[in-house]
Amino acid sequence: YRLVSSNDLAVQGVRKLVISTTTVTGYTRDGTSPNAPIFVEAWDKIRADGGYAAHDWVVKSDPDTVLVPDRLRSKLMPGDEPQNPYPPPFKARPDRGFWVPNCDIMKTWGAGWGDGWPMMYGSIEIVSKDAINAYFANIDVCKGAFAWQSMGEDAFLGLCLRKLEVGELFMRQGDGRCEGGDCTNPDLSAFHPRKDIGSWMECYTA
Numbered sequence: 095y096r097l098v099s100s101n102d103l104a105v106q107g108v109r110k111l112v113i114s115t116t117t118v119t120g121y122t123r124d125g126t127s128p129n130a131p132i133f134v135e136a137w138d139k140i141r142a143d144g145g146y147a148a149h150d151w152v153v154k155s156d157p158d159t160v161l162v163p164d165r166l167r168s169k170l171m172p173g174d175e176p177q178n179p180y181p182p183p184f185k186a187r188p189d190r191g192f193w194v195p196n197c198d199i200m201k202t203w204g205a206g207w208g209d210g211w212p213m214m215y216g217s218i219e220i221v222s223k224d225a226i227n228a229y230f231a232n233i234d235v236c237k238g239a240f241a242w243q244s245m246g247e248d249a250f251l252g253l254c255l256r257k258l259e260v261g262e263l264f265m266r267q268g269d270g271r272c273e274g275g276d277c278t279n280p281d282l283s284a285f286h287p288r289k290d291i292g293s294w295m296e297c298y299t300a
Contacts, residue, residue, distance in 0.1 A: 133247035191224025216248030
């Protein structure tokens with residue numbers, strides 16, 4: 095795996111990818127951080143590093159996200175993927191793989207697929223190798239289609255992948271900004287936020 099940061103955090107045994115900044119100011123129209131430029135740079139560092147290409151899936155996880163890899167791995171095994179309750183209104187391109195939206199809170203106001211929903215909340219981003227390669231190859235298309243510099247990175251990445259007609263595999267996670275979830279729930283594989291070591295480890299070992 096790789097650790098992406100604006101500083102060398104001196105974590106031994108981990109390859110670091112250093113980006114220019116993690117500082118952002120202001121808010122998007124939805125009240126979130128307009129951090130898409132930061133993560134566009136981060137994804138470019140991942141592309142240049144090339145290590146992702148040795149794997150079928152790429153998982154970006156925030157530091158305050160508890161990821162339980164064995165739970166996630168079991169749901170991504172070919173043939174064992176959960177059925178998508180929110181199929182997109184287009185035929186996905188088979189050469190462009192899949193990405194994993196993880197929040198369907200829009201159902202609480204009676205909405206379905208559309209207007210950016212269901213969304214991939216950025217605490218955990220799960221994208222297949224073919225899908226991230228499609229993003230890398232078409233990033234300029236997406237930059238030209240959206241006001242990306244004033245967007246949250248998760249909104250931009252999700253809208254970009256939809257524009258590129260990448261396949262979708264919905265998998266709800268335990269993000270407190272969506273609907274949350276108990277760490278003991280075996281159907282969930284990521285939990286957010288856990289801001290201190292104690293609560294992080296308590297969730298991971300639940």
